[in-house]
Amino acid sequence: MEINIEKGLLQECVQCPSANKDPRPDGLAIDLVVVHSISLPPGEYGGKAIEQFFQNKLDKTQHPYFEEIHEMQVSSHLLIKRSGEIVQFVPFHQRAWHAGESSYQGRERCNDFSIGIELEGTDTDTFEQIQYEKLAELISALKTAYPAILDNITGHSDIAPGRKLDPGIGFDWDKLNNLTDARV
Numbered sequence: 103m104e105i106n107i108e109k110g111l112l113q114e115c116v117q118c119p120s121a122n123k124d125p126r127p128d129g130l131a132i133d134l135v136v137v138h139s140i141s142l143p144p145g146e147y148g149g150k151a152i153e154q155f156f157q158n159k160l161d162k163t164q165h166p167y168f169e170e171i172h173e174m175q176v177s178s179h180l181l182i183k184r185s186g187e188i189v190q191f192v193p194f195h196q197r198a199w200h201a202g203e204s205s206y207q208g209r210e211r212c213n214d215f216s217i218g219i220e221l222e223g224t225d226t227d228t229f230e231q232i233q234y235e236k237l238a239e240l241i242s243a244l245k246t247a248y249p250a251i252l253d254n255i256t257g258h259s260d261i262a263p264g265r266k267l268d269p270g271i272g273f274d275w276d277k278l279n280n281l282t283d284a285r286v
Contacts, residue, residue, distance in 0.1 A: 103243040110193030112180065112243070120156045120191040122177035122199045127214050132194065133250035134206055134216035135241060138178060138258045139223040139268040143167050147184050147222055156181075156191045175199065178218040180240070186232035188240070194248070204261040206254075212261050217244060217251075225259075225270025234274070238281035255282075 104113040111117065126132075142151035143165045154160045155171065162172040178200045181189040192198035200218030204211065219237065223229050245251050257273065258266040 103239050105194065105243050105247040107247055110195035112188065112190050112194075112240070115180070115188035115190050118153050118157065118189050118191055120177040120198070121158060122156065122175045123192040123196045126195065126197045130215045131250040132215060132217060132248040133252070134212060134254045134256065135244060135251060136201055136204075136212060136216045136218050136256060136258055136261060137237070137269050137273070138200060138218060138220045139225055139229075139270055139273070140178075140181070140220045141222060141224050145224055145227075152181055152220070152222065153189060153191075178220045180218070181220045181222065182233050182236050182240070183222045184230050184233060186230070186236050188236060194244075201258065201261055203265065206256060206261045217248075221269060221273075223269070223272065225267040226272055227270075228272040229269075229274070234277050234281055238278060238284075241278075241282050 106113060140152055141147055142155055144167060156177045160168050160172045162169045177191050177198045179192045179194055179198045194217055197213050198218050199213060201212040206212050221229055221233050241255060258268045
């Protein structure tokens with residue numbers, strides 16, 4: 103995978119621009135990757151609801167849950183679907199709105215210095231092998247493009263404990279670490 107640093111874009115993916123972004127604070131290095139999980143409707147996979155949600159185009163009449171969330175303005179840098187397809191919503195050099203109230207190693211406002219990656223899934227289901235493979239490949243590319251990341255890879259649940267559970271109990275950190283280590 104290649105990242106165009108100037109544009110902040112991953113070359114090998116679908117671009118689906120979100121308006122839910124803003125400039126990062128000056129002088130902060132991108133040095134954290136936050137892994138999330140999402141499915142819309144909850145527990146259902148496939149379709150375009152996640153893309154519509156991050157683009158503020160979610161049709162509230164399509165599912166009762168959508169009525170609750172359709173006005174939220176959130177985004178992520180990337181989504182890795184269960185098929186392994188990668189979708190980018192926000193360029194890496196901009197701040198995506200994925201972490202909310204958060205803290206990592208004593209630093210508040212993780213959106214300021216992190217890249218958010220959503221995996222299509224829930225906080226209780228397991229993930230597909232292709233998702234782990236794409237995530238490991240992506241992390242390797244991100245570490246090359248943004249060396250300050252080092253080994254700062256964490257879950258949403260770790261930066262917002264008590265508030266968030268994702269990527270959840272079905273996410274195998276050892277599998278990701280083994281795949282990531284094999285790429286070095």
